[in-house]
Every structure is written in C-alpha cells, then in structure tokens.
Amino acid sequence: MANFLLLKGIKIYTIKISYQTGDSFSTSEEEELIGCCWKNKNLAKEALQAIKEHHHVYASSGFRDTRTSEEKNKEASKFKWFYKEYPEGSIQLKLDNGEYKVTSVFWIGFFETLYGADIVVDNNKRY
Numbered sequence: 001m002a003n004f005l006l007l008k009g010i011k012i013y014t015i016k017i018s019y020q021t022g023d024s025f026s027t028s029e030e031e032e033l034i035g036c037c038w039k040n041k042n043l044a045k046e047a048l049q050a051i052k053e054h055h056h057v058y059a060s061s062g063f064r065d066t067r068t069s070e071e072k073n074k075e076a077s078k079f080k081w082f083y084k085e086y087p088e089g090s091i092q093l094k095l096d097n098g099e100y101k102v103t104s105v106f107w108i109g110f111f112e113t114l115y116g117a118d119i120v121v122d123n124n125k126r127y
Contacts, residue, residue, distance in 0.1 A: 012037050012122040013044040015051065018115040019107040027111070035103045036093050037122055044119045047093040050081035051105075051117050058088050059108045 014037040020029055034051075038044045057076045069088070076082045083090045083102050092100040107114045 010039060011041075012039060013041050013119050014038070014122045015044065015048055015117055016120045017051075017107045017117050020111075020113040020115065021109070022111045029115070032106065033120075033122070034093075036095065036101055039096050041119070043094055043096060048117055048119055050079070050091060050093060053079055054081060054091050054105060055108070055114055058105075059114065 015034045016031055017034060018029070018031050020027055022028060034047075036047065038047070054076070057072055057079075073082075073084075073087050076087055077084070080100075081091045081093065083092045085102075088108065089105055090102050091105050092102045095101055106112070107117075
C-alpha cells in the first residue's frame with residue numbers, strides 16, 4: 001500500500017483475507033490486507049459484504065460450477081461492486097470519499113482457496 005497519510009488517534013479499518021495459494025508443487029496459507037482502507041467502519045462492512053457476494057458468484061462452487069462466464073457476469077452485474085473490465089479478477093469498493101476503487105481479488109485463482117475475510121484495524125494508521 002502506497003501513498004497513505006499517517007493518522008494519529010483515528011481508527012483506520014481494512015480487510016484481512018485468509019487464503020491458500022500455491023503452485024503445482026506446493027501450497028501455503030497466507031493472510032493479506034486488501035488495498036483499501038476506511039475511517040467509516042460501516043463502509044468496511046459494506047466492502048466485506050461485497051467480497052462475500054463476489055466470492056459467491058465467482059468461486060463458491062469451484063470446479064462443480066457449470067455456469068458460463070457470461071452467466072456469472074450477468075448475475076454479478078446487478079451488484080455495485082461489479083467491475084466489467086475484469087469482473088472475475090477485480091472488485092470495486094466504495095471509499096470514504098464516495099468514490100469506488102478497483103482492487104484485485106488475489107484470493108481467487110486456480111491454486112487459491114478463500115478461508116475467510118475479516119475487518120481489522122490497520123495498526124500502522126495508514127490512510
């Protein structure tokens with residue numbers, strides 16, 4: 001995360017993703033913060049809900065999912081988080097200033113499995 005303003009005495013929220021990743025030869029469990037943060041905890045909650053919805057549309061059924069990409073995109077397009085330029089691999093989240101930021105969904109991929117996502121306080125107070 002770059003270009004953040006350091007703040008003192010203000011809680012800054014972000015989302016921590018817990019997931020498994022790897023390659024053909026090994027796997028590892030990872031925890032990573034997404035590239036967004038909020039002063040408004042309610043917006044962080046909305047972002048967490050958006051992550052859950054995105055995962056439900058694109059990854060919850062895994063290889064058993066028989067829907068086409070077009071069908072998934074049609075379902076996803078009903079949500080505010082939908083980013084049509086790269087719908088399966090990106091999500092747009094509302095920031096404190098009302099604008100939307102597109103961020104990668106690094107927890108979805110051939111070798112990735114999402115374990116969970118939680119709102120956390122960014123102890124570095126970056127914003």
